[in-house]
Amino acid sequence: MVLDAFSRAVVAADAKTGALSSGEIGQLRNFIAEGNKRLDAVNAIASNASCIVSDAVAGMICENQGLIQAGGNCYPNRRMAACLRDAEIVLRYISYALLAGDASVLDDRALNGLKETYAALGVPTSSTIRAVQIMKASSLAHVNDTNTEANGGKNFRKMGSAQGDCSALTAEAASYFDRVISALS
């Protein structure tokens, strides 16, 4: 079931057949108070998604060129396209989870069964994890506006979001990338 921070609180309260506690309401109040930050973070990932995805897959291949040679899992073009598509799917579901403040959409719609699918198709785990790690690094840089021209090259783009304490949101976003990595490991 796909949940968000609010429906998750309702399900938890219903499971105890009780009302929402003041602690739970306090967490939701914080979720609302920090809402604009969250939307900025989601936008930082969503509006740079094609750059984040292509950079990560290119980096993964650069480090392991056997992937695009005969016998490699990104060869021929059909598999290269499937790989780019999968990285885009994973990043999109991570952005949904960050919007909802809950990992269930990522778990249910993208990760459920993915490890088994990849094993059946011979998609290499270590390479997939490497691509997710690069997407994590560049996504968090965009969220925090710490990306640099040296790494961005001619596509360099600063979000220019208001500066503030984004440590909790950054940790939460990081946890969704880590969740993908542990689901595939």
Ligand SMILES: CCC1=C(C)/C(=C/C2=NC(=C\c3[nH]c(/C=C4\NC(=O)[C@H](C)[C@H]4CC)c(C)c3CCC(=O)O)/C(CCC(=O)O)=C2C)NC1=O
């Ligand atoms: C909405 C959720 C959803 C997910 C998550 C999804 C994943 C997914 N990835 C697939 C294939 C694939 N996935 C890859 C990915 C890669 N190969 C590599 O070497 C890299 C490490 C990696 C990219 C980072 C490749 C190459 C295939 C095709 C494999 C093949 O057909 O031999 C397949 C098999 C069917 C197909 O080819 O379309 C599925 C179901 N599909 C979905 O509908």
